[in-house]
Amino acid sequence: MKALEIKGLKKTFRSNFLIKKYHILNGIDLSVEKGEIYGFLGPNGAGKTTTIKCVMGLLFPDRGEILIDGQPAHTVAARSRIGFLPENPYFYDYLSARELLFFSASLFNLPAAAVRDRIEALIHQVGLSGHEDLKLRKFSKGMIQRLGLAQALIHDPDLLVLDEPFSGLDPIGRKDLRTLILSLREQGKTIFFSSHILQDVEMMVDRVGIILKGAISREGKLSELISSSIQYYEIVCAHISEKELAKIQPNFACRDGQFSITLASDADINQVVESIIHHDGRIVAVSPVKMTLEDIFFNEMRPHRPATTGDNQ
């Protein structure tokens, strides 16, 4: 059974006195396996937050089905299994971290005795020890984000839905959050998060889905997407003259006294390497250059972007 399954999700917004329709989601289909980290990628305005709000019952889909662990997302049973961190979370600034977590626990009917220990453990887990009685108006952005994660975890959910969790965090905060999310996967949690910070996504996710203009344009395991996407092969060599190298392979570049040869396929690698060695050259490296998640993302986006933005920059 899938942790989260979205089938044919459609959503339109109306404006201008209900006359004009904006199609935000045009039939989203995606599924998240249990125990995996799923990165939900897309540019601003692609429909990431709208999809997440539909999952969390804050928006009502026009069409489609959302299942959490096989149950419709709007049911109490399904909602009890999800922990949610909204984008740029805001909490009651007149409360302390501890008070907010007690309030969150009260919304799950959790027994008071168990809640006390759980709150202490969570405060420690998200790195807020020593700040638990500080009013939230004095919290930094990073501290709010940590607290947001703690309140999402208060009922020990199976599935965590995080909307742009890295947004606004400094490099240390991002690293801490990555470590925390990875440790949650170790505990068997499923994590579904949206982001446009591709570096962070690439470092953690098992699978990704790219949403563009309200539809999933590509979905799959990150390892498969990247390994199936070798762009070219690179041979780096030294101790050989430019003249000799030009006879072997005319396309090369010179960098810091070394030469870099680019080959479109692996068919000619052996021949080129042998020729370089034959001319007393030294092979420094032979490596396939794979596409990064960023390359995959921009390739997907290319047809949707205006030509003036300059993809090659």
Next chain:
Amino acid sequence: MKLKIMGIAVNTFREAARNKIFYLLVFFGILFALSSKLVSFLTLGDSIRVLKDTGLAAINFFCVLIAIFTGINLVYKEIEKKTVFNILSKPVSRDQFIIGKFLGLALSMLTALAAMAVIFFLFVAWSGGGFDLRIVLYFFMLFLELLIIVAISLFFSSFTTPILSFVFTVSLYLIGHIMWTFNEFKTVLRSPLWRYFTQGLYYLLPNLDKFNIKNEVVLNTVFNPWTILFSVLYALAYILALLAVTILVFRRREFQ
């Protein structure tokens, strides 16, 4: 379910209780009630009666102000600052949210009114007046009126902006105190259509004058217990109907 509603109610009360403007209005309510002593010095006749008359009017005014302010502000802030996301994304129904908010606001009103009432009683006793059980009844009726005002402001703030909510709530409050004029229309209007229309409004809009028993309290006249009982039932029915409509509206609300 009860724990969830209580959680939201307690948090709403806590928000009101930690709001400086709430304290300021309670403070001014007490200050104006106490300043009625000055008015009693300047007036001829029974000074205790004048003190009660102006003191109760001051408490009434500031309590209504608190009810409108907190009723509109607290719900709007939940939506505007998106704290409502953290509640509705949990296994909490929208019905529970509205009921919890209303109970929290009711608790806030009770606290504000109780604080003003206790100080007012002490002040009357210090000024030479005895304990008057009728004033307790006055505060009880005022509390019912405040609950209706809170329910009205909750209804408007569930779908519109604070400024419009304020305008609508204040308008209904003012109309609610001149509802008798709607009843007079049936003798003046010739067109049956207009007569039905004004009669419809008479039954639809809140008749808040039912809860104003200040004259009976101050002038020491006899109460009709059936009128009081009818007013209590009217308040309960009106609040339940308003909450039901608010819930229906809020169930359809989307949070973009």
